[in-house]
Amino acid sequence: DLRAALRDPNISAPVASQIYRVQIVSKLAFNFVHGLINLTQTPMNTWPLLGSKYTGKGLFYLLNPDEMLHGQSARSLLHESGISRDLAKVEEFISTQGARGLLKATQEIALAPSRLSEQFNRRVAFFGAYNKYRDEGLAHLEALGKARELVNRTQFSFNRLGTPKLLRSPMLRLLLMFKSYPIHQVNFSAELIDDALRGQVGPLARHVMAYLVLGGLASYGALKY
Secondary structure, three states: OHHHHHHOOOOHHHHHHHHHHHHHHHHHOOOHHHHHHHOOHHHHHHHHHHHHHHHHHHHHHHHOOOOEEOOEEHHHHHHHHOHHHOOOHHHOOOOOOOOOHHHHHHHHHHOHHHHHHHHHHHHHHHHHHHHHHHHOOOOHHHHHHHHHHHHHHHHOOOOOOOOOHHHOOHHHHHHOOOOHHHHHHHHHHHHHHHHHHOOOHHHHHHHHHHHHHHHHHHHHHHHHO
């Protein structure tokens, strides 16, 4: 029945989308390892662009949302930025596909580790970037906009506009499940290489260092356990 439905051009898209939803939830439900791995985006992507000082400040304001940041509480800045409403990578294509009632509640609980780690990454990047741009003398709205841009650059956009065109087709995104993030990450690394060729070597050096350190720790853990 599923094969017949996928061959039917009139219903193949919603059927493929529902299969996609079930696959995402079945593979990532309560997957704390995925949530932990997802946190590596902060050292791999945010730290290379912001450096230690502002990545550290981003973490500070994440943990202390009532602290004042250039005249406003971190909490109010976060609300104004709108980044809390950004889609997490595990919710790409499934958040607006009609989950209701028990299914919606189950989906939200099951994907909590992945979603919470995504919020961590985005908020650290936002607070650190906003602080950096304000320290550089930018006005509030300009710093807010640039901080949002940096969040999208380091954590990527997983709405339909931010999705590679290759993966917008229901059938292709089902066949190439979980390939959106690697495409974004490879592009991010390529942009850092391009920046390095133009003289901005620091971000690429930190990016490579993060990969080496995290890769070394993963290899050590695999050999030890």
